[in-house]
């Protein structure tokens with residue numbers, strides 16, 4: 444059972460969500476405005492936030508940014524709810540730190556699957572010493588990487604880059620986030636450097652290089668379900 448904060452101004456949808464979350468054994472907190480949602484999030488520390496993109500007083504993007512910025516709420520997962528045709532905002536949602544998104548109209552079943560997947564992710568945040576996906580295996584302690592059983596020799600930086608992408612699995616990491624996380628904020632390099640290193644990393648990974656997707660104009664992600672690459 445989880446405490447889920449629903450920030451949604453459409454009354455009907457708010458009620459449907461509350462009803463179904465309760466049916467699934469959760470507790471729902473409801474807010475119809477962004478500021479109201481933020482103050483509830485700070486006070487009640489929900490396990491998850493369902494956040495509508497278009498709210499009467501502020502945008503869901505703004506709300507997400509504030510939630511992810513404040514220490515009290517930065518670890519609370521956020522699922523963005525967007526209307527059809529707001530494609531661009533899906534990617535922006537990830538850039539803002541949202542954990543997932545659903546597009547209206549969505550089925551309750553689909554939404555609950557997302558909710559449970561995101562909640563599960565939060566339960567075991569400890570990365571295993573060895574992590575694998577498909578052909579790829581990363582041995583974190585030994586700093587070694589294997590593709591299809593064959594060791595791939597990576598530089599320390601390439602290894603860090605791969606682990607950062609792997610740990611954010613399915614989430615888009617912007618070039619600037621990668622620069623901060625892998626190179627360090629003070630590094631005197633340009634975002635183009637990220638592209639160069641990603642290119643080299645992909646080449647070294649061979650077939651497993653396909654897992655690293657380019658999200659044009661935004662950044663990169665390690666995709667468990669490969670989508671259209673650009």
Ligand code: CA
Pocket residue numbers: 451452453495496497498
């Ligand atoms: Ca709305």
